[in-house]
């Protein structure tokens with residue numbers, strides 16, 4: 001009897017996709033969103049990070065040359081709202097370092113949202 005019950009539970013679990021949680025799905029998408037990994041720019045824990053640093057030189061009228069440090073940063077996104085995230089991924093119209101991900105589905109964005117927010121508790 002016990003064996004039959006166990007068998008039924010396992011069969012049911014497989015049919016319900018219990019083995020990959022939404023969190024794991026979100027984690028997978030964060031690292032491989034069918035494009036460049038979000039982690040590459042926003043960091044493992046979505047805290048944001050510096051992507052690149054470079055200098056530009058500016059010549060002043062008096063002949064001096066000034067070197068200006070430019071920093072390209074991906075922001076912390078741990079507190080982004082679901083609507084902001086969706087908007088940013090699907091309908092962004094401006095030129096940005098961040099690529100377009102307008103092929104992501106509603107379910108994928110929800111899983112990403114769950115994963116990103118869960119990173120707040122991690123140090």
Ligand code: HEC
Pocket residue numbers: 030033036037038039040041042051072073074075076077080084085088095096097098099101112
């Ligand atoms: C090549 C680097 C890069 C990658 C890859 C990238 N981002 Fe970004 N992201 C940025 C930069 C830079 C900004 C800030 C400028 C902007 O909004 O375009 C940004 C902005 C955002 C914002 C808006 C944050 C705010 O406060 O306005 C969200 C949300 C976001 N990214 C989520 C993601 C997610 C989710 C992924 C993966 C599917 C991702 N990003 C992949 C570089 C990147």
